Amino acid sequence: MASPNTTANIVELAAQISTAVAQLQEQLSAQGAPSPSFAEDSPENFPPNVSHLKDTILDATANLHEMLLDPLALLFKFASISNLVSIDAICRYKIPDMIPPGGQISFEEIAEKTGLQKGVVRRFLRHAMAMHILREVEPEMVAHTSISKFLTIPYINGWVNFESKDTWPATTRVVDAIQKWPNSQEPNETGFVLANNGKTVQEVVTTDPERAMRFGTGMQAINHVPGYAIEKVSTVYDWTSLGDARIVNVGGSRGQAAIELAKNFGNIKLLVQDGAGMIQGAESGVPEELKGCVEFMPHTLFEPQTVEAPVYFFRMVFRGLGDKYAVEVLKAQIPVLRPGVKILLQDVVMPEPGAIPLCRERVARAVDLALECFSNGRERYLDEWKALLAAADKRFVLHKVYVPKDSLLGILEVHWDESGAGEV
Structure with a gap:
């Protein structure tokens, strides 16, 4: 991949596009897959083995298009x-x-x-x-x-409703919030709060059922982001390596990820922890054959952990928290940790510029800004993850990072190591 500081000229970009498009069409024809089009029945996704060609074409066409725009036209494209x-x-x-x-x-x-x-x-x-x-x-x-x-998919329509009524107004106040509360990590000092008469996201969704429904419906759209679907949780990590483990899924919502893991790995049992209101009635969503494999327990993120287990699993929890609060969540687990315990964090490790295709990098950086907008949360680079763990306790040691192809959402495997050795 080219350095972010070097850009091909228009002739080189055109050649890249021509070559990659020919290769893509050859692969699609060989697999009996249709060519991309705007036709009503055009498939949503490409075959997985052509994703690298798709990324190459998207990056080259974007660079060519944007290189030919006047400065005002380019700014209008992104600012409109x-x-x-x-x-x-x-x-x-x-x-x-x-x-x-x-x-x-x-x-x-x-x-x-x-x-x-x-x-x-x-x-x-x-x-x-x-x-x-x-x-x-x-x-x-x-x-x-x-x-x-x-857009006829109900929850995709709901996501647009969420974006227009909730995200858009809040996004316009992000810089206002930064000016008002510089460097804040507080969830009540955000663009969303400024756009909602001083109310945080939590206060809005607990007092306004219509907006709570809109938030919930809109969040389903994340399943269409590569690697983010609940169904992918089983493939992002070698869960069989845990043996007959009991996993505490901290902040596990209504058990969606736990149920998916239990379906695919019969040797593990999962205890889902979340607020009492969140898990109320969640047992009814567990398939009958998994009733003994997935259980629920009221427990909030910042409460001291009381359940001893070999594995603690956090899925997309820390991205919604500033470092100050993320450290508190990690510290809350310490009372029950013993040597060898694993803490699995399913989250994003932000890429350095140019490390991944531009089309995916833009999505990652846009999501990062959305986290700022709603909660003063953030996506973290690898050095920031290491600093976060060290700030909580030197015994949290990052052992390995698993990031599957075509996804930013991976697993950080952290060990409780009282020797403090073995960091990646």
């Missing part, structure tokens, strides 16, 4: 907030759901169904069409693209 307006509008009015599969609908019909004027409908839809969301198959007749078809 109007794109979300039309996406919000078509999702809020559920316009994709109005289009019959394989069929079409007129601007006039959409206007009647939404109660909007035809001119307003045309304005929103043609803006969305310029982004390949929907298509105008003939004058004023609307049909699906693969993107608008994707």
Whole structure:
């Protein structure tokens, strides 16, 4: 991969694109997979073994496109907030759901169904069409693209609702929050708090059922981020190496990850810990055949750990916390730790610039800013993880980092080592 400080010229980029596209098409044809398109029935994902070619093409085409833009045009591309307006509008009015599969609908019909004027409908839809969301198959007749078809998934529609009503207003206040509370790690000193009359995310979701539902529905969309789906938790680490272990899943929500692990590894048992309100009724979601393998216990992150076990598992917990609070969570485990105990942290190790394809790096850095917006949390680089562990206790020793191909979400395996030796 090229250094981030060196950029190919337009001829070199064009050659990269041509070569990689030819290789991609050859691979797809050999596997009987369709070529990418905006067709309504185009598959969402590529075969796994062509991901490197996809990354190469995305990076080269992005660099070529952006190299040819004037400075203002490039800034407008990345700074424009109007794109979300039309996406919000078509999702809020559920316009994709109005289009019959394989069929079409007129601007006039959409206007009647939404109660909007035809001119307003045309304005929103043609803006969305310029982004390949929907298509105008003939004058004023609307049909699906693969993107608008994707928006008919209820929780994806819910994610757009969450982004427009919750994320967007809060994001506009991030820099205000930084100016007001420089270097803060407090969850009540964020852009979200400024945009919500002084309320934190926790205060909002516990007092406003509608917004709590929106948060929950929106979070399901994360399953479409490579490596983040619950189903992938079984492949990110060699769980069989733990033997007949009992795993305490700290901050395990309603047991989604624990259930997935229990389904795939019959030799492990999992105790899910979370707040009493979060786990209330969660047992009902455990399949009957796994009832003895997944159990629940009310326990919050900052309470001293009371359950002795050989393994403690945290999935996407620390990214939502500033270092000050992440250290407290680690320290809370110490009362029950013994030599040889493993602490498995499923989280992100941030890449250095140029270490991964640009298309994925941009996603990682955008998510990092979202964590700042909502909770003053952050993604961490490897040196920051090591510093965090050392700040909690020198006996937390980072043994190994597992990051699967095509995913930033991996496992940091930490050992409780009273000798303090063996760090990676």
